[in-house]
Amino acid sequence: xxxxxxxxxxxxxxxxxxxxxxxxxxxxxxxxxxxxxxxxxxxxxxxxxxxxxxxxxxxxxxxxxxxxxxxxxxxxxxxxxxxxxxxxxxxxxxxxxxxxxxxxxxxxxxx
Numbered sequence: 001x002x003x004x005x006x007x008x009x010x011x012x013x014x015x016x017x018x019x020x021x022x023x024x025x026x027x028x029x030x031x032x033x034x035x036x037x038x039x040x041x042x043x044x045x046x047x048x049x050x051x052x053x054x055x056x057x058x059x060x061x062x063x064x065x066x067x068x069x070x071x072x073x074x075x076x077x078x079x080x081x082x083x084x085x086x087x088x089x090x091x092x093x094x095x096x097x098x099x100x101x102x103x104x105x106x107x108x109x110x111x
Contacts, residue, residue, distance in 0.1 A: 005073045006030075009038055010045025017041045017070030026096035028070035029081075031106055034061070039068055043105045059108045069093060078107060 008030045011020040017030040019041035030039040033046055035055035040046040046054060057066060062078040069076065072091035080089060086097040103109070 006032070006039050006068055006075070008041060008068065008070075010040040010042070010049055012041060012045075015070070017068065019045050021045065022096070024096060026086075026094050027099075028093060029095055029099065030068040030070060032066040032068070033106075034058075034066070043102060054105060056104075056106060056108045059110065062107070069095075082107070 008017050012018065013020060013023055016028045018027045021042050021044045027041070030041050032039045033050070033054060034057045035052055036050055038050070040049070043054060057064070057078055062082070064077060065075040066078050067076040067081040069088040069090060071093040072088060074088060074090035076084065076089065084095070086095040087093070088095065
């Protein structure tokens with residue numbers, strides 16, 4: 001039995017989770033937002049479609065699956081994502097390393 005692929009909301013432009021805000025060849029992840037348990041390609045898509053403010057994932061929950069590879073649809077835990085060197089551990093597709101510039105929006109930061 002095939003596992004269902006999580007829905008990605010927002011301003012998506014293709015089936016690999018690119019959006020109108022981020023759409024390079026490497027912009028292939030979606031993030032499940034802690035506040036609403038919903039996948040969006042980026043924080044701008046969340047802000048444009050959700051009716052609430054973003055809440056960051058607490059460090060104690062970094063073992064939860066919250067990153068979706070748009071290519072193979074594999075879900076990564078936050079820890080896996082933060083240590084994967086911008087490469088999907090399942091299909092080896094390259095993620096945009098620039099996404100790390102927004103990590104403070106999605107994930108509680110280490111003190």
